[in-house]
Amino acid sequence: MTGYIDWSTDYDIFDKGYIENPFSIWDDLREKCPIAHTDRWGESWLPTEYDTVTKMAREPELFSSREILVVPPVGVGTGPYGVTTGAPISVDAPVHTWTRRQLLPAFSPRAVDELEVFTRAWCRELMDNLVRKDQADIAVEYAQQIPAQVIATMLGVPTTMKDQFTTWVRNTLEAGLANPELRIQARDELQVFFMSEIIKRRESGSTDDLIGELVHAEHEGEPFPDDLILGMCGLLLIAGVDTTWSGIGSSLWHLATNKEDRDRLVREPELIPSAVEEFLRAYSPVTMARLVNDDMEYQGCPMKAGDRVLMAFPAANRDPKHFDRPNEVIIDREHNRHVAFGAGIHRCVGSNLARMEMRVAIEEFLARVPDFELRDDAEVTWAGGQVRGPRTIPVNFNKKNAH
Numbered sequence: 001m002t003g004y005i006d007w008s009t010d011y012d013i014f015d016k017g018y019i020e021n022p023f024s025i026w027d028d029l030r031e032k033c034p035i036a037h038t039d040r041w042g043e044s045w046l047p048t049e050y051d052t053v054t055k056m057a058r059e060p061e062l063f064s065s066r067e068i069l070v071v072p073p074v075g076v077g078t079g080p081y082g083v084t085t086g087a088p089i090s091v092d093a094p095v096h097t098w099t100r101r102q103l104l105p106a107f108s109p110r111a112v113d114e115l116e117v118f119t120r121a122w123c124r125e126l127m128d129n130l131v132r133k134d135q136a137d138i139a140v141e142y143a144q145q146i147p148a149q150v151i152a153t154m155l156g157v158p159t160t161m162k163d164q165f166t167t168w169v170r171n172t173l174e175a176g177l178a179n180p181e182l183r184i185q186a187r188d189e190l191q192v193f194f195m196s197e198i199i200k201r202r203e204s205g206s207t208d209d210l211i212g213e214l215v216h217a218e219h220e221g222e223p224f225p226d227d228l229i230l231g232m233c234g235l236l237l238i239a240g241v242d243t244t245w246s247g248i249g250s251s252l253w254h255l256a257t258n259k260e261d262r263d264r265l266v267r268e269p270e271l272i273p274s275a276v277e278e279f280l281r282a283y284s285p286v287t288m289a290r291l292v293n294d295d296m297e298y299q300g301c302p303m304k305a306g307d308r309v310l311m312a313f314p315a316a317n318r319d320p321k322h323f324d325r326p327n328e329v330i331i332d333r334e335h336n337r338h339v340a341f342g343a344g345i346h347r348c349v350g351s352n353l354a355r356m357e358m359r360v361a362i363e364e365f366l367a368r369v370p371d372f373e374l375r376d377d378a379e380v381t382w383a384g385g386q387v388r389g390p391r392t393i394p395v396n397f398n399k400k401n402a403h
């Protein structure tokens, strides 16, 4: 931890200690100060109880999604195409309602089933390369490689773009938070790229992929404006990559450090779906922000219009009032109504897809490398703040059992 922090009045979600181990901090806050406050990063409130977080997520009239990032966006509206929003995540009703509705079919259980074959084949290809080695960084060489490939396929852009996608996402959400130049550059490049893809679909009339569907979508008889489509494409990329990669990474990190759970999932692969739910609960990656609409007193807190509130879904998921033994990972947990995908009108559109990617990634990994372990805990690095997950997981493979 970087120096002393009074977490109830001066928390810092970008603090190294918080990123690596926020769990005891949340436990403490829930007891002493269930809605904490800080002046850092433009002032915000942090609710840590399940009931409060889920209630707030269902009160969009009090808490707006106009800004969902803790570090405010850079150069609003000044990109090459003046894009300011990533609908539906960063807009309120009524725009939220029709932009979200437009996306839902592409992420339905049936649509996701169709993507499973491709996702599995891609995981197998990655594993073909990994099993040749004795050791690997499974965050970089495996977890990171999966979601960008899947979303590129859905958007209908060349999968060779996936490394570029990963760089843009990291420069927007991680490195870019402390480095506005990097963030602006990523945003501009991303917009130029997606604009050229939009123009291609407009010229060809193609609706074969998600970008094509957005280009030819209408609201009240009018096509969606370009800046809206650009914002939606950018959101799909950012929402789909960092989050899922973090989810896969945290799951594999857990398995690399817990032999008992690893062996059990190898023996009983039918438990993998419930293990995925438990990994989502225990290592929830995503915390999104809201803006307070009007001055008000909320559960005794004097909130002012424009204050940020952090929807700490990960903290809610460790609340002992809702989960028995919340700080234990129980891969066959029976009651698991976690809110890793949020709650209320902004609940994750991509949850079916994310679950499928996590399940398939774990199934394919364990099928080829049933035995592996962390090389050195000190070498593991975590990214955090609004999307938490491991960014390096160096492991040794026990080759006796790999195939």
Ligand code: HEM
Pocket (backbone or CB within 6 Å): 057, 065, 068, 088, 089, 090, 100, 103, 151, 235, 236, 237, 239, 240, 241, 243, 244, 247, 284, 285, 286, 287, 288, 289, 311, 313, 339, 340, 341, 342, 343, 345, 346, 347, 348, 349, 350, 351, 353, 354
């Ligand atoms: C493990 C992976 C994922 C997690 C934990 C996650 C989590 C979340 C959360 C917590 C929200 C709500 C945000 C809020 O209340 O402000 C959200 C919204 C959203 N997510 Fe995900 N997500 C994941 C994967 C994905 C994927 C793969 C996609 C699509 C490619 C996606 C697309 C979206 C979209 C479009 C929204 C906005 C929904 C709306 O505002 O109506 N997510 N996600």
